[in-house]
Amino acid sequence: MQHGWEGVVLRALRGKDFVLTVRGSERVGEQYQRVRVEDGGLLAACPPHPAMWVRLWFEHDGRPHQRAYTLVDPDPAGGTFDLEFALHDGPAAHWSLAARPGATIDATVQGTRAESAPPGTRVAHLVGDTASLPAVNSLLDAHPAAPVRVWLEAGHPSDRDLPVRARDRHEVVWVDRAGPPGEALRAAVLAAWTPPGALDPERDWFWVACEAATTRALVRHLRRDLGVGKARVSGVGYWSAT
Numbered sequence: 001m002q003h004g005w006e007g008v009v010l011r012a013l014r015g016k017d018f019v020l021t022v023r024g025s026e027r028v029g030e031q032y033q034r035v036r037v038e039d040g041g042l043l044a045a046c047p048p049h050p051a052m053w054v055r056l057w058f059e060h061d062g063r064p065h066q067r068a069y070t071l072v073d074p075d076p077a078g079g080t081f082d083l084e085f086a087l088h089d090g091p092a093a094h095w096s097l098a099a100r101p102g103a104t105i106d107a108t109v110q111g112t113r114a115e116s117a118p119p120g121t122r123v124a125h126l127v128g129d130t131a132s133l134p135a136v137n138s139l140l141d142a143h144p145a146a147p148v149r150v151w152l153e154a155g156h157p158s159d160r161d162l163p164v165r166a167r168d169r170h171e172v173v174w175v176d177r178a179g180p181p182g183e184a185l186r187a188a189v190l191a192a193w194t195p196p197g198a199l200d201p202e203r204d205w206f207w208v209a210c211e212a213a214t215t216r217a218l219v220r221h222l223r224r225d226l227g228v229g230k231a232r233v234s235g236v237g238y239w240s241a242t
């Protein structure tokens, strides 16, 4: 598939291109689809790291449509990984439902970087939803013994049954979507961060990846109102509500 002007920019930024081949697909939840792929050499060329993501190229209305997806359980030896899709009315989500073994999809690696709590972190605070659940799970895998507090927005009641890889020191709170996406999540997280001692701006780490406006609002609150330093906040809007 031609990747258009975005492809030209990504090539200039030294993006690496691969072709993934679908090996299988399964429904993980009412609103969640997992697709297993052969990596086309991606993991050998780009060693995996926590919350690693790739740019997948879907076709939509005859045009390239690029969206980010997170690698789940990358296996460099076997050359495979899974992709997990939160289902909604969008081309990427539709592709995941139609993907059959043997189908291919282009992927570009550019812009992903290792996400990790700085050494000596007291508590890691992760805020996400089903789009960022694969990244949340990889961060929990990367910090199995560290204290982590996770807030996740459930867009549908069945989302609460999705597998969260929490261990003993990981506390998980699901917040049901009520009103516009992210609104109830934002209120719940702000309330949890308000009591004295709930967070330590000097020693905690904050990773926020949910709907874009909510992500921006939470990151702004951390940085401007609570004075958390740049190195202790990682915020990426994973999708935009329209």
Ligand SMILES: Cc1cc2nc3c(=O)[nH]c(=O)nc-3n(C[C@H](O)[C@H](O)[C@H](O)COP(=O)(O)OP(=O)(O)OC[C@H]3O[C@@H](n4cnc5c(N)ncnc54)[C@H](O)[C@@H]3O)c2cc1C
Pocket (backbone or CB within 6 Å): 053, 065, 067, 068, 069, 070, 071, 083, 084, 085, 086, 087, 088, 089, 090, 091, 092, 093, 094, 130, 131, 132, 134, 135, 155, 236, 237, 238, 239, 240, 241, 242
């Ligand atoms: C670094 C990164 C990693 C990501 N990893 C994953 C991942 O592993 N799994 C995953 O599911 N998503 C992931 N996302 C989010 C995903 O890229 C977006 O949800 C993307 O917009 C989906 O594309 P689409 O073509 O299906 O829909 P689009 O064409 O982008 O949007 C179509 C419609 O669907 C709505 N929409 C888009 N995404 C969602 C959503 N998640 N929930 C509800 N409504 C939505 C939009 O508001 C719009 O109305 C990631 C995003 C980033 C930035």
